[in-house]
Amino acid sequence: MMDFLTPVTWADALAVKADRPEAVPVAGGTDVMVELNFHRRRPAALLDLTRVPELAAWGRDGDVLRVGAGVSYTRLIEELGGLLPGLAAASRTVGSPQIRNRGTLGGNLGSASPAGDGHPPLLAAGAVVELASVRGTREVPVADFFTGPKRSVLAPDELIAAVLVAPADGPEQFAKIGTRNAMVIAVSSFALALHPGRRSVGTGIGSAAPTPRRAPEAEEFAAAHLPWDGPGPLDPDLARRFGELVSAAAAPIDDVRGTAAYRRHSLSVLARRTLTWAWEELCE
């Protein structure tokens, strides 16, 4: 037998998770239900989060946006496309309309796949994950959240409450390699955020390391060499070097979706292209 736990408030959900830390949280079911359908997993309990209204809300919290873990990709696109264009662009590449209607940002983080489409834009934007339990709430930068393939710092009694992220203050781009435009797990992906006000650059690499990760050297290089003072055409050598540094930050493997060499190459191309697009957007 498996227990099916259905809290209807956030406080209930945390109390249930404290009482039953082995319970597997489920929201859109786009990962968990696949495991159940294929008998890969038979948890002692499922913790249904779809009836917790707090998780489905988003709003401004001072200078940042607080996006509830239960907000679907469809809502990220439709409601937050203007404020978080990088995350919305990545969300458009997730699955199909049916999957985007169900899948949630919190579920993407909880699954902690190295290929999760939402992760690179959150890394590029410097987002923070809000984790909660009956013991209290803690905030973990997305860059520190993932600890390995499908592993994170989430404790057994904790749930993902929300993501805290500043609205874009410059161009954001996302690009992903796959065998078709829909229903594909990334072979590699890359997200970029430009912050012209403070002359800095954010990056996020997907599907090319044990966890999603930033490319700090590439960020520093671009921040130091982009022509912030007199925006004009981007020096192709600068874009190429940026691509090389992003590629060097990855630690890919060969698997069924692609080789390590292809992942490195494609990342350098994605990084060069997204920097070019973002810079053109800035100059418009």
Added chain:
Amino acid sequence: MTCTVNGVPRTADDVWEGESLLYVLRERLGLPGSKNACEQGECGSCTVYLDGTAVCSCLVAAGQAVGREVVTVEGLSGGPDAEPGPVQRAFLAAGAVQCGFCTPGLIVAVDDLLSRNPHPTDPQIREALAGNLCRCTGYEKIMEAVRLAAGGQA
């Protein structure tokens, strides 16, 4: 478990809450219109409305559907003996049905598309149907059916 299916309150016995809504519809409620093909959200054959949103019923846990409103492909016409609905008529008129296995999911997905966007462009149709696979590869006729349904010509 109890939920509303095609406007009628339905109760299913002996439901394991971790089984899929698709299994409940097909095996417990006798509604075999929604098809079971991939069981992992890849093929769209099991597409239904859940509280008005198009979803893969194979990825909804039965317990998550309790008290919710489900509309299946059977609910898009007046009933088993009634006339087909407009999207269904368009598929018939365009010859967009080959083996037929993907058709119910496509009918729901097209119904959903046209309710949000009554006059979609071809790229919009392709995007909206990206999660519905036709292994007979009859996509050109399916595109034609959507154009027919959108034009009110079926």
